[in-house]
Amino acid sequence: MSANTQHTLVDRDKALVWHPFTQEQTALARLPVVRGSGPWLYDEGNNAYLDLVSSWWVNLFGHARPEIAASIAAQANTLEHVLFAGCTHEPAVQLCEALNQMLPLELGKFFFSDNGSTAVEVALKMAHQYWRNVCSQERRLFIGFHGGYHGDTVGAMSVGAHCGYHDQFRSFFFDSVAVPFPETWLADQDVDAREAAALDALEASLKQHAGQVAAMIVEPLVQGAAGMRMCRPQFIAQAVALARVHDTLVIFDEVMTGFGRTGTRFAFEQTGVVPDFLCVSKGITGGFLPLALTITSDPIYQAFLSDTADKAFSHGHSYTANPLACAAALASLTLLNTAETTKAWQRLTQDHKSGLHMLLQTVPCIERVRQCGTIAAFDLPEDYPLAASQLHQCFLQEGLLLRPIGRTVYLMPSYVVNAEQLHNAYERIAHVLGAQADGARAVAPAMPEISI
Ligand SMILES: Cc1ncc(COP(=O)(O)O)c(C=O)c1O
Structure with missing residues (x-):
């Protein structure tokens, strides 16, 4: 008899699989997901869960979206992969053309990789080499923000050294400086002072x-893994202005x-400034396949041109610009650039507003209620009786896939979640949080949790 017939999917997983960002010893049971459709995920027992985290922030247009699936299938029957050094192909070029139409003229050069961390890693390496190439300067330092998370490769960890996820690897890091991030929320009275202090710290560091x-x-605008910490667009604009005055390049990590x-x-559209490097990944393929881009300007690109190889950008990955991923991205961008999607953003923005308002009435202990477009978040008080993983389980029992980050509960649904589904979700969240806040005492986990 095969193992498959003896054990459940969860048992077989437990025997062999090591999961990301998980303390395997204390982890609660995994959810065995067998299929997805629209905003829903289904487990082995055909129980439905409303995906309110877009499956780690990648899914934009619902699960198993037919247009994207069809685009991948057609491409798979034509060209599944070819090395991208010395070769090119239609889906990659078309994708750059499509993005070029969406972006300001300054951002016209596209370097492919395959996940958010590598998009950032590429930007860091390009920035470093740019200074060597243009003026033989060894500029080794990067300035980031407290709480900034940029991925798990060593460079990305170095510039996100103060996000709390990478402490075990500190001895590997190259030098970076972190300045305060002036997070804000609804009815925040002190944001001006917090922004001024952050800008002072940034300027001092640049000097x-x-x-x-x-x-x-x-x-820009939202620090994701730090717990959906939000700042005002004008802060980003002022920070960039300071960086420019001090002759420093600017990288916007828009992976999330x-x-x-x-x-x-893109978030940068609200700030009125354009970065030197724009890192994108996650939603680019609608959540179907890994793909990333580091997008930069012609002046940066020109700095790498030379008669000799030493000025070239010596970096690449086996799956760089994979045609299937590019085909997925092309279908995803087609969906993105529709009036229906713009309307969905506006509707979600309004629906979150009403949902958060209702939560404030029914669960008054919630703090720092905040929203930016289709992302909504709030914090639970420090003495809230359940830890993130326990809340995650409570939400699952209500048919909601939510993954709190520490004390922060956030919703980042795909754009196909409708008003009624979101309204019901907020009611169930209120029910779960209200029940616990009303006095249930639960056992806190023995150790601090890691949860992006
Ligand atoms: C802002 C940001 N940058 C980079 C990354 C890393 O992306 P990936 O997990 O695809 O490597 C993430 C992942 O959550 C992110 O939120």
Whole structure:
């Protein structure tokens, strides 16, 4: 008899699989997901869960979206892969053309990789080499923001050193400086003072390290993994202005915020400034396949041109610009650039507003209620009786896939979740949180949890 018939999927998984961001010893049972459709995921028992986290922030247009599936299938029957050094192909070029139409003229050069961390890693390496190429300067330092998370490769960890996820690897990191991120929320009275202090700290750091800073890196408008911490667009604009005055390049990590999450196609559109590097991934394929791009300007690109190989950008991955992923991205962008999608962002923005309002009435202990476009979040008080993983289980029992980050509960649904589904979800969230806040005492986990 095969193992398949003896054990459940969860048992077989437990025997062999090591999961990301998980303390395997204390982890609660995994959810055995067998299929997805629209905003729903289904388990082995055909129980439905409303996916309110877009499956780690990648899914934009619902699960198993037929248009994207068909585009991948057609491409798979034509060309599944070819190396991207020395070769090119139609889906990659078409994808760059489509993005080029969506982006300002300054951002016209596209470098492919395959996940958010590598999109950032590429931007860091390009920024570093840019200074060597143009003026033989060894600029080794990057400036980031407290709480900024940029991925799990060593460079991305180095510039996200203060996000709390990478402490075990600290001895590997290259030098970076983190300045305060002036997070804000609804009815926040102190945001002006917090922004002024953050800008002062940034300016002081730029002055102190004059001539050494390769680039400033920031998640514009929303720091995702730090717990959906949000800032005002004007802060980003002022921070970029300071970086420019101090002759420092600017990297916008839009791996999470890209493709509509903040209510515009890219978060930077709300800031009025254009970065030197734009990192995108996650939603680019609608959540079907891994793909990433580091998008930069012609002046940066020109700095790598030379008669000799030493100035070239010596970096690449086996699956760079994989045609299937590009085909998925092309179908996803077609869906993105419709009036229906723009309307969905507006509707979600309104529906979150009403949902958060209702929560404030029914669960008054929630704090720092905040929203940016299609992302909504709030914090639970420090003495809230359930930890993130326990809340996650309670939400699952209510048919909701939510994955709180520490004390932060957030909703980042795909754009196909309708008003009624979201309204019901908020009611069930209120029910779960209200029941616990009313006095249930639960056992806190023995150790701090890791949960992006
Ligand atoms: C802003 C940001 N940058 C980079 C990354 C890393 O992306 P990936 O997990 O695809 O490597 C993430 C992942 O959550 C992210 O939110």
